[in-house]
Amino acid sequence: MQERYEPVAVERAAQQYWDSHGSFEARExxxxxxxxCLSMFPYPSGRLHMGHVRNYTIGDVLARFMxxxxxxxxxxxxxxxxxxxxxxxxxxxxxxxxxxxxxxIAYMRQQLxxxxxxxxxxxxxxxxxxxxxxxxxxxxxxxLERGIAFKRxxxxxxxxxxxxxxxxxxxxxxxxxxxxxxxxxxxxPMYYLRxxxxxxxxxxxxxQLPGWPERVRVMQANWLGRSEGVELxxxxxxxxxxxxxxxxxxxxxxxxxxxxxxxxxxxxxxxxPLATAAAAANGxxxxxxxxxxxxxxxEVDVASAEKRGMATGLHVSHPxxxxxxxxxxxxxxxxxxxxxxxxxxxxxxxRDFAFAQRYELPIRTxxxxxxxxxxxxxxxxxAQYSDYGVLVDSGEYSGLSSAAAIDAIAAxxxxxxxxxxxxxxxxxxxxxxxxxxxxxxxxxxxxARCGEVPVPDAQLPVVLPENLVxxxxxxxxxxxxxxVNCSCPRCGEPARRETDTMDTFVDSSWYFLRYTCxxxxxxxxxxxxxxxxxxxxxxxxxxxxxxxxxxxxxxxRVMRDLALLPLAEPFANLLxxxxxxxxxxxxxxxxxxxxxxxxxxxxxxxxxxxxRIGAVSLKDDASVEYGGLGTMSKSKNNGVDPQTLVExxxxxxARLFTMFAAPPEQSLEWSDEGVQGQFRFxxxxxxxxxxxxxxxxxxxxxxxxxxxxxxxxxxxxxxRRTAHQALAKVTSDIGRRRTFNTAIAAVMELLNAVGQYQExxxxxxxxxxxxxxxxxxxxxxxxxxxxxxxxxxxxxxTAVIDERWPxxxxxxxxxxxxxxxxxxxxxxxxxxxxPVGASRECALEAALADSAVRRFVTGKxxxxxxxxxxxxxxxxx
RNA sequence: GCGAAAGUGGCGGAAUGGUAGACGCGCUGGCCUUAGGAGCCAGUGGGGUAACCCGUGAGAGUUCGAGUCUCUCCUUUCGCACCA
Numbered sequence: 001m002q003e004r005y006e007p008v009a010v011e012r013a014a015q016q017y018w019d020s021h022g023s024f025e026a027r028e029x030x031x032x033x034x035x036x037c038l039s040m041f042p043y044p045s046g047r048l049h050m051g052h053v054r055n056y057t058i059g060d061v062l063a064r065f066m067x068x069x070x071x072x073x074x075x076x077x078x079x080x081x082x083x084x085x086x087x088x089x090x091x092x093x094x095x096x097x098x099x100x101x102x103x104x105i106a107y108m109r110q111q112l113x114x115x116x117x118x119x120x121x122x123x124x125x126x127x128x129x130x131x132x133x134x135x136x137x138x139x140x141x142x143x144l145e146r147g148i149a150f151k152r153x154x155x156x157x158x159x160x161x162x163x164x165x166x167x168x169x170x171x172x173x174x175x176x177x178x179x180x181x182x183x184x185x186x187x188x189p190m191y192y193l194r195x196x197x198x199x200x201x202x203x204x205x206x207x208q209l210p211g212w213p214e215r216v217r218v219m220q221a222n223w224l225g226r227s228e229g230v231e232l233x234x235x236x237x238x239x240x241x242x243x244x245x246x247x248x249x250x251x252x253x254x255x256x257x258x259x260x261x262x263x264x265x266x267x268x269x270x271x272x273p274l275a276t277a278a279a280a281a282n283g284x285x286x287x288x289x290x291x292x293x294x295x296x297x298x299e300v301d302v303a304s305a306e307k308r309g310m311a312t313g314l315h316v317s318h319p320x321x322x323x324x325x326x327x328x329x330x331x332x333x334x335x336x337x338x339x340x341x342x343x344x345x346x347x348x349x350x351r352d353f354a355f356a357q358r359y360e361l362p363i364r365t366x367x368x369x370x371x372x373x374x375x376x377x378x379x380x381x382x383a384q385y386s387d388y389g390v391l392v393d394s395g396e397y398s399g400l401s402s403a404a405a406i407d408a409i410a411a412x413x414x415x416x417x418x419x420x421x422x423x424x425x426x427x428x429x430x431x432x433x434x435x436x437x438x439x440x441x442x443x444x445x446x447x448a449r450c451g452e453v454p455v456p457d458a459q460l461p462v463v464l465p466e467n468l469v470x471x472x473x474x475x476x477x478x479x480x481x482x483x484v485n486c487s488c489p490r491c492g493e494p495a496r497r498e499t500d501t502m503d504t505f506v507d508s509s510w511y512f513l514r515y516t517c518x519x520x521x522x523x524x525x526x527x528x529x530x531x532x533x534x535x536x537x538x539x540x541x542x543x544x545x546x547x548x549x550x551x552x553x554x555x556x557r558v559m560r561d562l563a564l565l566p567l568a569e570p571f572a573n574l575l576x577x578x579x580x581x582x583x584x585x586x587x588x589x590x591x592x593x594x595x596x597x598x599x600x601x602x603x604x605x606x607x608x609x610x611x612r613i614g615a616v617s618l619k620d621d622a623s624v625e626y627g628g629l630g631t632m633s634k635s636k637n638n639g640v641d642p643q644t645l646v647e648x649x650x651x652x653x654a655r656l657f658t659m660f661a662a663p664p665e666q667s668l669e670w671s672d673e674g675v676q677g678q679f680r681f682x683x684x685x686x687x688x689x690x691x692x693x694x695x696x697x698x699x700x701x702x703x704x705x706x707x708x709x710x711x712x713x714x715x716x717x718x719x720r721r722t723a724h725q726a727l728a729k730v731t732s733d734i735g736r737r738r739t740f741n742t743a744i745a746a747v748m749e750l751l752n753a754v755g756q757y758q759e760x761x762x763x764x765x766x767x768x769x770x771x772x773x774x775x776x777x778x779x780x781x782x783x784x785x786x787x788x789x790x791x792x793x794x795x796x797x798t799a800v801i802d803e804r805w806p807x808x809x810x811x812x813x814x815x816x817x818x819x820x821x822x823x824x825x826x827x828x829x830x831x832x833x834x835p836v837g838a839s840r841e842c843a844l845e846a847a848l849a850d851s852a853v854r855r856f857v858t859g860k861x862x863x864x865x866x867x868x869x870x871x872x873x874x875x876x877x
Numbered sequence: 878g879c880g881a882a883a884g885u886g887g888c889g890g891a892a893u894g895g896u897a898g899a900c901g902c903g904c905u906g907g908c909c910u911u912a913g914g915a916g917c918c919a920g921u922g923g924g925g926u927a928a929c930c931c932g933u934g935a936g937a938g939u940u941c942g943a944g945u946c947u948c949u950c951c952u953u954u955c956g957c958a959c960c961a
Contacts, residue, residue: 043961084960156959167959215881219956222880299957303878332878336958351878427958434959504961545881546956579955631954648914660901661889665882667954669889673902676914681901683915742891745900752900755917821896826942828896855928866941872895876941 005686005786007650014788015116023801024118026074028531035071036532037063038512038571040540040548041078044104044126045085048111050580050632051541053642054658054668057782058577058740059539060117061659064781065734067118068805074532076515077112077119079105081128082439083504084167087470090438091178097438098466101128111643115651116785118801123518127507132514133440134461135524136506141443141454142562148194151452154431155271155335157297158186162473165435168298178472185271185293190433191442191500195554199224199425201568202553211573213665216545223546225426229255230410232419234266234316234343237324243314244277250316250327253338253424256348257413258405261394262366264356265344266316267309267330272340275329278312285310285329292331299334307332307355319418320409321395330355336428348386366394367402430551432503437470437477439501447488447495456489462497475499508548509555512538512570529565538571542665545576575738578667580658582638584627585615596637597624599670629669640670652783653679659740659782681748682786685779688754689772689790692765701766704809716767717812719757723771724812726750730778731805740782747778769794777806822847823874824856840867847873 018024028034039059042052056077063075079101086097093100105126112119125132143149157166161181165188170177195202203224206217233249241247250266268274270292279286288310295301309330316325332351333342346356346363356363367389388402397405413419433442441462443455455462465483468476477483478499488495513525516532540548549571556570585602586594602615602624615624632639645654656678662668703712703720712720726746733743754771757764773794780787780800791800815836820843822830830850834843844865847853857877864876 040961045961080961165959169960171959219881223957225880297959300878303957305878430958436959503959505958508961541961542882542955543961544956547958548961581954629954663890666890667883671889671902674889677902679914687916739891741889742900745891748900819896823895823942826895826940831896864941866895868895872942874895874941 003690005683007652007682007785010789011114011116011651011785014785015113017788017799018116018118018801021799023799024075024120025122026072026076026120028528029072030531032072033070034532035063035066035073035537036535037066037073037075037537038515038535038539039075039077040538040544041080041508041511042108043080043083043085044101044108046104046107048108048115048642050640050642050658050670051577053115053654054580054664055539055541055577056112056115056117057655057658058575058664058738059537060655060784061734061740061781062537062539062738063118064784064801065805067801068777068781068803069735070804073118074123074515075117075119076123076518077117077121078124078511078515079108079126079128080504080508080511081105081126082133082501082507084169084436084438086438087436090469091472094469096467096469098128101126101438111646114646115642115655118784123515125511125514125518127440127504127511128438128464130461130463131521132511133464133507135514136440136502137443137455137460137462138457138524139510139559139562140502140506141457143193143558144454146561148197148558149191149432150194151189151191153187154190154192154433155185155187155297156435158184160184164472164474168296171296171298174294174296182294183296185295185297187271188435190431192429192431193554195430195551196425196427198554198557199226199427201557202550205553205569209569209572209574212571213574213576216542216549216574216576219545220550223427223550226423227255227426228421228423229253230257230406230413230419231339231422231424232257232260232319232343232413234319234325235418237315237317240314240316240327243281244274249418250274250341251339252341252343253422254343256345256402256406257409257419258388258391258397258400258402259345259348259366260318260320260343260409261391261397262345262347262364263318263325263343264346264362264364265326265328267328267333267342267344267352267355268312269333269335269340270329270331271335272329272333274314274327274341275312278314278327278329282313285312289329292329295331302332302334305331307351307358309355309359319413319416328355328359337426338424350386364393366391368392370401430503430505430554432506433500434503435475435499436501437464437468437475439504440464440507441477442498442500442502444498445486445488445495446498447491447493449493450488450490450495453488453490453495459489464501477501505548505551506555509551510559512552513556513559513565525559525564533565533567534569535571537573537575539575539577539664542576542578549574575664577664578662579631580668580670581629582632582640582670584630584636584638585624586627586636587624594627596627596635598637598639600640600672632670645675649675649679650682650785652682652786656682656744656783660744661741663739663741681751682783684755685751685775686786686790688751689776689793692768692772693793693795695765700769701762703766703770704811712763712767713759715757715759716764719753719767719771720809720812721815722750722753723774724808727774727778727806728808728813731808734781743778744782747775750775774806776800777803818870820846820870821872822850822853823872824853825876826874827856829853829856834870836870838870840865840869843867843873847875 037059039055063073067073081101086101089100090097157171159166159176159179159181161179171183174183176183203226206221231253233251235249270289275289279289309328312327314327318325344352346352347365348367369389391397391400391405410421441464443462445453447453470476484497486495486497512535513529517526517528520526552570557568559565560568583599585597589595602617604615617624630636657675661674729746730743733739776787776790787800817833818836820832820834830852832846860877862875862877866874
C-alpha cells in the first residue's frame with residue numbers, strides 16, 4: 001500500500017484487472033434479471049469532450065451500481081460514424097472521411113478506456129462499417145415494399161456557386177458558408193419515411209412511458225402536434241377560374257372555423273403552385289416570389305422574419321358568404337405544413353394581425369370574450385383577441401360559443417361539399433435523402449426501361465467507396481463512374497446507381513438493437529435482441545429530446561411491424577443530461593471580431609463583491625473581457641480537454657467532479673477549483689484508509705452481533721448510524737433519484753465523521769473499519785479505480801467490482817431521541833429533544849414548557865395544533 | 878415566432894408542502910511542518926450589543942405553514958425537422 005495517492009498507478013492496475021478478467025463482457029443468461037444500460041453513442045469528432053465524460057460517467061455509475069445489485073448488465077459502446085464533419089475535415093485537409101473517421105475512433109476508444117468505463121468492447125460497432133449499414137439498406141428496402149418509404153419532392157438549400165446542397169448549418173445569414181453566395185431554395189426528388197402513419201400511436205404511447213422525463217414527453221407531444229380542426233375549400237372566384245383554366249378551390253386547414261366570418265384574405269406560401277402560376281403573368285409578384293426563394297428553409301427564420309407579402313391578383317369566394325377574397329403570398333406560410341395555405345383572420349390571430357396592419361387589410365372582429373370584458377371602442381372592436389369566446393357579426397352563427405360554432409360551421413361546410421372536420425398533425429414525413437458522400441448509400445438503381453429498381457437483397461450491402469475526398473462542390477459519389485454505372489437487376493441493361501445517402505438519424509435509430517447481436521451476419525437481429533431489449537436506462541443529451549428519440553421510437557415500431565422483435569418502445573427509462581458550461585473570455589481584435597481565449601489561459605478578476613468582471617491573460621498579462629457562461633464549444637474556445645484532466649488528476653477525479661458538481665439533468669458549470677476539491681477528497685479518503693490499515697491488525701468483530709455491555713460507545717454508535725444512514729441515502733440517491741451529487745455529499749459527511757471519531761481499541765477499530773468499507777463500496781460505482789485499490793487495502797482478496805451492494809443495518813439506524821421542531825404561526829421557535837414516537841400531548845407539553853415558545857404563546861390562545869410525529873409541532877395562536 | 882426548462886449566499890449546489898443554505902469551492906483567522914499542486918482546527922446569507930428581524934428573479938394567490946403548488950411578468954438556456 002502506497003502512502004501517497006498516485007492515480008496513474010492505481011488506475012492502470014484496476015483497468016488491467018478488469019481487462020484480464022473480462023469483467024464487463026455481457027452474456028445472455030435467462031436465469032438472471034438483465035439490465036441494459038445505454039449511453040448515446042458519440043460522433044467520432046476527434047477527441048472526447050466533457051459532455052461525453054459526463055454522459056458516460058452517469059451510465060457507468062448506473063451500470064456498476066446495478067451490477068452490484070445483482071443484475072446481468074450490458075453496457076455497450078459504438079460510433080455514430082457517418083456525417084458532415086468528416087466531409088468538412090476532408091475539404092480542409094484532403095484526407096478521405098473514412099481515414100479521418102477511423103483514426104478518430106481509434107483515439108477516442110483509448111480515451112474511453114482510460115476513463116475506466118465498464119463497457120463490453122466485444123459488441124462495439126461503427127455505423128460506417130458495411131456490416132452495420134447493410135442492414136440500414138435491407139430495412140429501407142422492406143419499408144419501400146410496404147410503402148413506408150416513398151419518393152416525392154422536397155425543398156433544400158442550394159448554393160448556386162458551388163452547385164451543391166447545403167445543410168442548414170452551412171447556411172450563414174442566408175449565404176453559403178464557403179462561397180458566400182446567396183442560398184436558394186430548390187425542389188428535388190427525395191425519399192421519405194411515412195412517420196406520420198405512426199403519429200397517433202407515437203402520441204398515445206407517450207402516456208405509457210413513466211420512466212421518461214415529463215418535459216421530454218411534452219416536447220414530443222407538441223412536436224407531433226395533433227390538432228383537430230376543419231379542412232375547408234375556398235372556391236376560386238370567377239375571373240380566377242378563367243385565368244387559371246380551373247374550377248378548383250384553395251384548400252386550407254384551420255383549428256378556428258369559428259372565426260370564418262372574420263376572414264379578410266387568404267395567404268399562401270411562395271412555393272405554392274398558385275403562387276407560381278400567378279407569378280408567371282405578373283413581374284412584380286415573380287420578383288417577390290424570387291426574394292422569398294432566397295430565404296432560409298429553417299422554421300425559426302420563417303417564423304421570426306418580418307411579415308411580408310404581396311397580392312397575387314387571384315381571388316377566391318368565401319365558402320359561406322360568397323364574398324370575394326384576395327389571395328396573398330406571405331412569407332410566414334410554410335409550404336411543408338398543411339396545405340401551404342392559411343385563411344387570414346387578423347382580428348383573432350397575431351400573425352395575421354401583423355400582416356393586415358402592414359398591408360392595411362380589413363380587421364373584422366367576430367369573436368368576443370364570453371364574459372363581455374371587451375367592448376366596442378368607437379365604431380370598432382378592440383383588435384386582436386385570440387382566445388375562444390362568443391361569435392358576433394357572423395350571420396346565423398352569431399351568439400354561438402366558439403365550440404358550438406365550430407361544429408355548426410363544419411356541418412354547414414360539409415353539406416355544401418366545401419369542408420369537413422379533420423385531425424391534422426404538425427409532424428411531417430421524414431426526408432432521409434442526403435446529397436452527400438459520407439453516409440449510407442440508398443440501395444436503388446435507376447433504369448431507363450424499368451424505372452426505379454431496388455437492389456436485390458443478395459447484392460447487399462451497396463458498399464460506399466472509401467477513398468474519395470469531397471471538395472465541397474457536389475457529391476463525389478455522383479462523379480465516380482465505377483459506382484454510378486451498373487446494370488439493372490431486372491432487365492440487365494446499363495443503369496445508374498442512386499448516389500444519395502441516408503440521413504445519419506437513420507443510423508442512430510436502431511444501433512441500440514444491433515448491440516445485442518453485433519456479430520450476427522445473417523440478419524439484422526436475432527433472438528438476443530429479445531433478451532436484452534428494451535433498454536432499461538438510456539442516457540444522453542437533452543438536445544436529442546425530440547428528433548433522435550422520436551425517430552428511434554418510430555423505427556422500433558417499423559421493426560415490430562416487420563416481425564423482427566415484439567416491442568414498440570425501445571427505451572424504458574430516459575435520463576436527459578444537462579449541458580456542460582464554462583466561462584467565456586475574449587478580446588476584440590483590430591478587425592472588430594472577437595478572439596476567444598481558453599479559460600485555462602487566463603486568470604479571472606473579481607470586483608469587491610466577488611463578482612467576476614474580467615481576467616488577465618497568463619501569456620501577456622493584458623486584460624481580457626468576460627463573456628459570461630456558455631456551453632463548451634470550439635467556436636468560443638472554452639472547452640476543457642478530458643485528456644489533460646485525466647493526466648493531471650486521474651480518471652476518478654474527472655468522474656467524481658462531473659457527478660458531484662450538479663445533478664445530472666441540470667447544466668454543469670466547469671470549475672478548476674472544484675476539480676481540485678474532488679481530488680483532495682480522494683486523497684483524504686486514501687489517507688484515511690491507509691492510516692486505518694496501518695494499525696496493528698486487530699481481530700474482526702461482527703458489529704451486528706454486539707449488544708448490551710459489549711456494544712460500541714455512544715460515539716461509536718453515532719458513527720455507525722452516520723454510516724448506515726449514508727448507505728440508505730446513497731442507495732436511494734443512485735438507485736431511485738439519480739442524484740449522484742447528494743450521494744457523494746453523504747459519503748463526504750461520513751468521511752468527515754470518521755475523521756472526527758477519536759476512539760481507539762478493538763471495537764472502535766471495528767466501527768471505523770465498517771464505516772470505511774461502506775464508504776469504499778458506496779463510492780465504487782463512481783470512482784471505481786481507487787476503490788478497487790482501497791478494497792484490497794482493507795484486507796479483501798476479492799475485487800470490489802464483484803461485491804454485492806450492502807444493506808443498511810436497521811439496528812444501527814435505530815435512534816432513541818429525535819429533534820422536534822416547534823413553530824408558532826409557522827415560525828421556528830424551538831427545537832426539542834424528545835423520545836422517538838412521542839405523542840401529540842407529550843410534544844405539546846414539552847413545547848409549552850419551553851421558554852422561547854412561551855414568549856410567543858402567553859397571553860394568546862392556541863387555536864390549532866399541527867403535529868407531524870417526530871418532526872414538527874406548529875401552534876397557531 | 879412556437880415548444881420546453883431553469884432562476885436559492887461571493888460561486889456550484891442542498892432542502893417527500895414542515896429547521897432555507899447539507900456537501901463542495903472560494904474567502905478570513907489560527908495551528909503544524911518531512912515546504913506539499915500539503916494537512917489540521919475555527920468562522921463565513923444580510924441587519925442588530927442582544928432579544929430578534931429580513932431573506933430563495935418580481936408581483937399576486939392557495940395553505941396552520943410555500944424555495945417547493947397556482948396565475949401574471951422578467952431574465953437565461955435548450956429544440957425547431959439537412960449539425961449530431
